[in-house]
Amino acid sequence: MKIEPKVRGFICTSAHPVGCKQRVVQQIDYVKSQPKLSSNIKNVLVIGASTGYGLATRIVSSFGLGAKTIGVFFEREATEKRTASPGWYNSAAFEQAAKEAGIYARSFCGDAFSSGVKKQVIEAIKQDFAGKVDLIVYSLAAPRRTDHEGNTYQSALKPIGKTYDDKTVDTMTGVVSNVEITPATTDEIVGTEKVMGGEDWALWIEDLIQADVLAEGALSLAYSYIGPKMTYPIYREGTIGVAKEHLEKTAIELNAKMQKAVRGRALVSVNKALVTQASSAIPVVPLYISILYKVMEEEGMQEGCIEQMQRLFAENICSADTKLDDKQRIRMDDWELKAEVQKEVADAWGKVVTENLEQLSDIEGCRKEFYQLFGFQVDGVDYNADVDINVPIPSIVGEEVC
Numbered sequence: 001m002k003i004e005p006k007v008r009g010f011i012c013t014s015a016h017p018v019g020c021k022q023r024v025v026q027q028i029d030y031v032k033s034q035p036k037l038s039s040n041i042k043n044v045l046v047i048g049a050s051t052g053y054g055l056a057t058r059i060v061s062s063f064g065l066g067a068k069t070i071g072v073f074f075e076r077e078a079t080e081k082r083t084a085s086p087g088w089y090n091s092a093a094f095e096q097a098a099k100e101a102g103i104y105a106r107s108f109c110g111d112a113f114s115s116g117v118k119k120q121v122i123e124a125i126k127q128d129f130a131g132k133v134d135l136i137v138y139s140l141a142a143p144r145r146t147d148h149e150g151n152t153y154q155s156a157l158k159p160i161g162k163t164y165d166d167k168t169v170d171t172m173t174g175v176v177s178n179v180e181i182t183p184a185t186t187d188e189i190v191g192t193e194k195v196m197g198g199e200d201w202a203l204w205i206e207d208l209i210q211a212d213v214l215a216e217g218a219l220s221l222a223y224s225y226i227g228p229k230m231t232y233p234i235y236r237e238g239t240i241g242v243a244k245e246h247l248e249k250t251a252i253e254l255n256a257k258m259q260k261a262v263r264g265r266a267l268v269s270v271n272k273a274l275v276t277q278a279s280s281a282i283p284v285v286p287l288y289i290s291i292l293y294k295v296m297e298e299e300g301m302q303e304g305c306i307e308q309m310q311r312l313f314a315e316n317i318c319s320a321d322t323k324l325d326d327k328q329r330i331r332m333d334d335w336e337l338k339a340e341v342q343k344e345v346a347d348a349w350g351k352v353v354t355e356n357l358e359q360l361s362d363i364e365g366c367r368k369e370f371y372q373l374f375g376f377q378v379d380g381v382d383y384n385a386d387v388d389i390n391v392p393i394p395s396i397v398g399e400e401v402c
C-alpha cells in the first residue's frame, strides 16, 4: 500500500509507518550522541508515551539512562483500510529498537484516565520492575476524560471573560488572518481543568502509593507551559491555563505526599512551545511557534522534543542540583522566554501578514514538522514504495519483553 497524507484542519488522518520509525530512530541516535547520563533511576513509567514530549522522555530514559520503561498511551491500530495512528507506529518502532538494544519496554494501549489501566500498570510494576518504580512522568494531552465515576468532561481552548481577537495562521496554506474566539462557558472552564489539570495525575500517584510500588526517593514529573504575554489570553489566562495552574498546584500537594510516603518528590517542568499534535490544535499558537522557531534557529537555540528532554534529564533529573523557580517548577522554557528572543518575536508578530510570513517566520519548517509528526516528508524514506500498514507493538501482541 502507498500512503498519502490526509490533512483535515490541524490533524492528519493517515500516518506512514516507515516515516514514523525513521523519526524515532533519529531521536534515539540523538540521545546516543549526547554525553552519557547517570542516575539511580532504573524503572520508569511514562503516561502519554507515544508522541511529543512523552515519547522523547521514554527515549531518553531508555537510551540515555538504560532504564526499563512502561509506556501508556491511547492510539489506534491499523485496520484493513486505515493506517494506525502515528503514536502506534512510534511505539512499535521504539519497542523494536529497545528490544534490539536489550532494554525492557512494555506498553499499554488504553485509557490512562480509567482505573482499569491504572490497575494493569501497577501489576506490571509488581511483576517486571521488582515492585518499585523510580520515575513517573505524566505527559497526557487529551481532548476528553471519563473519570472513575463515569462522568465525561471535554477540554476547550478558549479565552476566559472576554472575546479574544488576534492573528492566526493556517499552517497548510500560510494564510494569516484574524481569529475571534468567544469566551469559555463555566462548563468549558471546569471541563478543561478536569481533563488537563492535576486530578488524574494525583489519582495515579495515590494508587501507586497505596499499592506500595514507589521506590524510595521516587520522582514524579508533569509538563506545563506558560509562554509569553502575547499568548496569555488564549493560553495562560485561558481555559488551558486554568488547567495548568491546577496541575502546578497539584504538584505541590503531591510533593508533600510523596515526601511523606517515600521521601520522594513531585515536580512540574515548564517546557518550550513545540509543534506537536496537541499544540497544533490551539488557535494563534502555531503562528507564534513559527515565528519563535525562526528566531531561535537564528540564535542557535532551537530545540525539539528530544533536545528539550535530554537537557531536562542532564541538567535536572540526573543532577543533584535540580533548579527550581519561586513556584517550585523546573523551567525548560528558559531559552524561549529570554528577553532578546521575545523582543524579536514581538517585533515580527506586529508586522506579520500573509505576504511576509515566509520572511518573518519558519512556516515552512513548521509545516514540514507537522507532516513529520505523521511520518511524512521524512528524509531518507521512499514514499513510492509499498508498505505494510500492520505493524505490531511487540509487548502488546504478547512477544516476550527483555
Ligand code: NAI
Residues within 6 Å of the ligand: 047, 048, 049, 050, 051, 052, 053, 054, 072, 073, 074, 075, 087, 110, 111, 112, 113, 139, 140, 141, 142, 143, 223, 224, 225, 270, 271, 272, 273, 274, 275, 276, 277, 278, 279
Ligand atoms: P501529544 O499530543 O504529542 O501527546 C499526548 C500523549 O497523550 C500521547 O501519547 C497520547 O496517546 C496520550 N493520550 C491522550 N489521551 C490519552 C488517554 N485517554 N489515555 C492514555 N493516553 C492518552 O502532546 P504533547 O504536546 O507532547 O503534550 C504532552 C504534555 O506536554 C501536555 O501536558 C502538554 O500540555 C505539555 N506541553 C506541551 C507543549 C507543546 O508545545 N507541545 C509545551 C509545554 C508543555
